[in-house]
Amino acid sequence: QFGLGAKFYRSGFNAVKALSGNMDLLVAIGTSAAYGLSVYQLIMGNDEHLYFESSVIIITLILLGKWLESRAKHQTTQAIEALSALRPDVALVRRDNQEISLPINQVKVDDIVIIKPGERIPVDGVVIEGASSSDESMLTGESFPVNKTVNDVVTGGTINGEGLLIVKTTAIQADSTLSKIIEMVESAQAKKAPIQRIVDRISAIFVPVILLIALVTLLAWGVISHDWQQALLHAVAVLVIACPCALGLATPTAIMVGTGVAARHGILIKDAEALETLHNINMVAFDKTGTLTIGKPELVEMDVMGSETPDQILSLAASLQAGSEHPLAKAILSKAKEYHYAQNITSVAGSGVMATVDNTEYYLGSLRWMKSLNAYFVGMDDKINQLSSKGYTISFLAKQQSEGNVVILALLGFADVIKEEAEKAIQALHQLNVKTVMLTGDNQKAANYVGQQLSLDKVIAEVLPQDKANYIDQLQKGSDINAHNRVAMVGDGINDAPALAAADIGIAMGTGTDVAMHAASITLMRGNLFLIADAIDISRRTYNKIKQNLFWAFFYNLIGIPLAALGFLNPMLAGAAMALSSVSVVTNALLLKRWKIRT
Structure with missing residues (x-):
């Protein structure tokens, strides 16, 4: 009770100090009531009605549930761990005509780094000698090696192929592409989605309401049955079965898995709000040059x-x-x-x-x-x-x-x-009931031809760069295609940045400029247009998991608490059910890991 159960008391005490409540507070009160009643009965010599085992089993089951939950939650962070593992510890650097092995934190910009065949590339840089290929699958999801020769850019964390490369360092440590990707994924997983704010408000009043229900259960059973021991056990069951934890886990676990899986396939989502907004997108506007075409x-x-x-x-x-x-x-x-x-x-x-x-x-x-x-x-x-x-x-x-x-x-x-995959990528968006529009500064004939080839829903040509954001605003307000659209803008150039920022969601191609990527909420690490439909698909699946988890969490509490209050569940069964509730929410979110991209 006070050994393994001590963590419940500490957590509950901290919650009371913060004028809030949590699951641990409910467990601490419930098991203490059962334990206290048993001590009282033992002192009074009534050893036929002891409930020490109830307290022990409740604590054991809940700790087991927390362990299973932590194991499951650990899997939600595997994307970050896999990306972090790509960082090499050392680099072979040429200084003063000597080759020396240095810890990666001692490598500087403009250092000449030697990368042998099969080695992981330690820094971002430009090839100045040699020719090889690079396995970039962990960063971009691209399954085929990318050829590298003089003046080509290499990215730290990728794997060198069969040739020797001499690279001039352009970025290290926190400024590297890999670090920025990790930072973006961590940021997305740490931030709360708008739906989570509603859940937080519900959770804030959940514990006081449960304490009130437990008190009413105790008094009602005591007054009606005159069996205050049984009344206390029913109240304990109410305290133990209530699970604010399932509510708290419903959204963040799904977001962590969804953003992690997306990152593994080359889709970087800046924050949870972007993930939630993306699932509502019903129109995608494309720049033409370099986005739908090769540029x-x-x-x-x-x-x-x-x-x-x-x-x-x-x-x-x-x-x-x-x-x-x-x-x-x-x-x-x-x-x-x-x-x-x-x-x-x-x-x-x-x-x-x-x-x-x-x-x-x-x-x-x-x-x-x-x-x-x-x-x-x-x-x-x-x-x-x-x-x-x-x-x-x-x-x-x-x-x-x-x-x-x-x-x-x-x-x-x-x-x-036109890019090879463009037509099928547009078809994939149409299958998701997403309308497609092209915004381009090109002449009307050239734009119409591309629009016809790709079966785009609307073509807007001869648009000045500074006017693209205005057209996005018009599309959002409604058009001849849809009314009140949620619009995503896809672009890769500096001139696309205002439109990317004006759209509900900005999607930047990873082959584009840094300015476009900073203005966008989502970055596609490969220039493959299929990833746009994939990004919308994973966002919708993630949001569906959030809704499933919240439904289960509310349904569980809505059914479980009355059953416990009416005496249909003893405290031990209530504890097992509570543990199962949290584990099931996390496990359901983990099913997102089975998602596959179209490419």
């Missing part, structure tokens, strides 16, 4: 007019663009298998580029330039309309066939290619 132009279509082959056209175009840093030039160079030697390469501002290849003058540039050169062919307008209807940017390759006679050889269509 850089690619040569996607080529219409050859003359006798040249597509490879010859590419080779000629690449020859004119050799050494250029223009995005369209890079798109051509990445496709070409070989170049010709070009002379007299001249860039014509606002028009394109011209050069001499094999004593022939070639031109690569805009329609306006072609018209100024009188380069035209029958049906050219139809070809242009066909490509521009898809939102393509068009360049023309032409050559001077004779003096004053320039002929067009090919039309080159460029587009910011």
